[in-house]
Amino acid sequence: MNRIWLTLGVLVLGMVTSQASEFERLERDFSGTTWLLNPQYKVSPSGKVREAIDNGIVVNFVMQVKLYASKNWWFDSMLEHQAQTFAVRYFSLSSQYQLNNLRTKEKQSFITLDQLLDHLGQQTVFEFNANQDADYLSTRLFLDKQALPSTMQLPIVFDADWNLNTDWQQVPLNTGKQP
C-alpha cells in the first residue's frame, strides 16, 4: 500500500517538476505599427519523445503568446492571443525531420531533430499590431498530447518524459508598468 502511494507521489512530483522545455528570453522588434515578438525556448525532449518521432509518430508543439494590459484592482485584460502549432515528422526514406507550421503551412526539413527543435525554439516569430495598452506578454510552449494518436494518450498521462510544457512566462514589453 505504501509503495503505491510512493509511486503516485513520485509521478505527481515528476509531472510538476519536470521541465524539458525552458523559456530563455524574448527577442522583440518594435518597427512602426508592427511588433515582431520572438520567444526563445530551449526544447530538450526525452528519449521517449525522440523514439516516438523516429518511429513515425507526428508530434505537435504549440507556442502561444498573449498580450496583456495590466489593471489596478482588477484582473488584467488580454488584448490579443496568437498560437502557432508545429507538427514534427520524420521521413524514413530521406532520413530527415520535417517541421510543418500548421498556421503558415510552411514546411522545413532538417537533418537532425535537434536542428529542428532549435529552429522551432529560436525562429518562431509572432507578428502583432502595435498596441500601446499592452505592457506585458505571456508565452508558453507545450507538447500537444491530445494531438497524439488516441492509443498513446492514456499511457503517457502520468509520464513525465512526455511533459514538455512550460509554465506561462510573463515578460514586460516597453512600458514602465510591471506585470
Added chain:
Amino acid sequence: MSVHIKSILFNKNLPIFALILTLLMAMYFLGTAIQSTEQFNRIYIWLFAATVLAVIILSLIIIQRIVWLVVKRRQQEPGIQLTTRMVLMFTGLSLPPVIVVYLFATMLVNQYVDSWFDVKTDQALEDAISLGDIFLESQTLTHLNASKAIAAELAEIDPLNQGIYLDRLLESSKADSLSLYSSDGQLISSSSLNPLKFVAPNLPQSTINEININRQYARVEPSANDNLQVRVALQISSNRSLSLGQSRILQALFSLPEEYQSLAINIETQVHEYNNLNYQRQQLKSTFIIILSIVLLISVLLAMLRAFSSARRLVEPIKMLSEATDAITQGNFSKVIPVASNDELGLLVESFNSMSTQIATSSALAHRAQSEAENQRAYLESVVSHLTSGVISIDHDFLIRLSNDATHKILHLGTRSLINQNIDYIAMKNPTLVPLIDLVKQKVSDKTHYWQQEVLIAEDSLRRILLVRGSQISDTEMEGGGHVIVFDDQTIINQAQRDAAWSEVARRLAHEVKNPLTPIQLSAERMHMRFSGKLSKEEDEILDRATQTIVSQVENLKTLVNAFSDYAKPPELRKELGGLNQLIEEMVDLYSLSHPGIVFRVQLADPEPQLLLDKGRMRQLLTNLIKNAQESVDQGDIEINIVTEVTKDQLVLSIKDNGHGFSDQVIKHVFEPYETTKQGGSGLGLAIVKKIVEEHGGQITAANHESGAIIHVYLPLA
C-alpha cells in the same frame, strides 16, 4: 435558502445523482468523439477522465455502503445478515464472468496485436527503405555531378551575368529550378521550369552551414507538397574578378521522376504507418488493459451497488415486518406496513396487516372483557372488604385465594396478606385458631357442600365464639373448584343473650325471693317478742340465737336480692362530662379511712382527660374493683395500684393487687355472673363492672401478673 442548499448537499442520493451526471457526461463525450477521428483524439482523454470519475464516485458509494453495512451489523439491525449475504452473493456471481472475460480479452488483444507485426514484414520494409536509399543516393549523385557542371560553367561567367545564364543552364539540365545566393543566403537570381507557379526557394541555414564546411550539399528531402526532391547546393568558385567575400552559392532542386516519385511516397507512407503502429503496439495493449480494467471495475461496482439496492429493497419489508412484530409484542397493534410491491413480499405484508388488524380487534375485545372482569372483581372485592363477616376462599390445596379485611380483624391476624398462603399459615400466626383451621380442613376434606358450626376460641381472658359457615365451590362454577368460608364473631351476641338470660333470672329471683323475706323477718321478730322471757332461760337463749340468725340471714338474702335486682334492672344512666380522677381520689380516701391497712399507690393522668360518664355508676365500678382487689389478698399487707393513662382515644384505668390472682379456670369466665373466687361472694361484682363498662362504650380485661391480678378498663374519651 440555506436549508434548501443543506437539504441538497446532505441528500443521501447526492452521490447517485453525481454518478448519473458523470455517466451522462461520459456518454456526451462519447457521442461527440465518434463524429470524427480528430474529435475522438481531442475528447478521448476527457471521456476517459469522466469514466474514471464515475469509477471513483462509484467506489465512494460502495465504500459508504460497506461502512453502513459494517455499522448496521454491529448494531445487529434486523435483516442485515440477509443484506450481507446478498451483497456477497451478487459480488461473487458477478466477479467470475467478468474476470474470465477480462483475462480472455487481454490475452486475445495481446495475441491479435502481436500478430500484426512479424520479423519478415520488418525486414521487407527495411529492405524497401534500403533499396529506396540506394536509388535516391544514385539520383543524388547524378544530380550533384550535373550541378557541379553547371557550377563550373557559371564560374567561367562574369558574376554580373550569371543570372542571365541561369535560364539557359536550366534548360540544358534536369533541375526544376536553379537559384543563386550570396554567401550569407540572400537570393540573387533564380530560374524555374514553371515560372507562373514559381516561388523562389529559400536556402536553409543548415544547408549554408554544411556548404561552409564541405563546400557542397546534396540531399534528398521532403518537398513542400510532401513529395521527395533532391536539393543540391554548391559554392561557385569564380575565376573572374570576384573578391573572396563575394562568393556565391548555386542551389539546384531536382524532383524525382514521376514513376519513382509515387513508388517512393508509397514506400515512405507504408513504412511510416508500419513504424507508427509498431511503436504504438505496447501503448495499444496498455490502453486496452486500462480501459478493460475500468470496464471491469464499473461492472463489479455496479453489480455491488445493484446488490445493495436489491438487498435493501428485499430486506426493507422484512425489517418493517420485524419492527411491526416487535410492536405487536409490546401491545401496539396500530402499526400498518405500507405495501410497496405486488410480489410475494407485498402479499406477505398484506397478510401481516390483515393479521395485525384482526389481533387488534380481538385484543380490544379481550381488553374490554378483561376490563369488565376487573371491574366486577374490584366491585366484588369492595363488597367483600366492606363485609363485617370474615370471608376466606381456598382451593383444594388449602391455598387461600381470597380474604377480606374483616378476616384479619376477627381472627386477630396482622396486616400481612393471606393471599396464596396455606391455610395453616393462619394457625401459625395465631395458635388459638387451631380449632377453626382443623374444622375447615376437615370439612374441605370431607367435601361437605354446606356446613355451619360454632367454634370456641380461647385467647387469654377472652373466650370468643366464632360462627363459621362453609360452602363448597364446584369445578363447574370456578376452575379448579374450592371452598368459601364465612365467619362471624358471635361472642358479643352470645354474651348479650347470656346477659339477658341472667338479667331475667336475677329479676325473677329478686321478685320471687324478695317478697317472702319481709314476712319471714317480721314473723321471726314477732315470734321473738312473743316468746321472749316466757320460756326457760335455756330455751330463751335458743330463741334469741335462732331469731337473730333468721333476721341476719334474711338481711343477707335482701342484700343478695338487691344485688340481683341491680344487675337485672340497672338504673337509668345519667352521663355527664367530667373526669375520673376526682372519683378515684374520693374512693381511695373513703377506703383509706375505713380500711387503714390498705396501701394505695395512685398515679393519675395529668391533665385529666374528659369522659362522658355516670358518676354514680362509676363509683359503683370503682367500689367493686377496689373491693375485689382488697378481698383477693388472703394474708399480709394489701397493696393496690391504681393508674390512669391516656392512649390515642381512650382512657386506660388499671387496678393491680397483690392477691392470689385468677385461676386458669376462673379467668375464662371471670366477667360472667356467679363466677367468684371468694367464699360467700355473689359472683356478680365483676359482672356488674363489665356491664357498667359496656354501658359507657368501653372494654374490660382481666389478667394475672407476677403476684396478683390486674384489671384494665378502657373508656372512650369525650
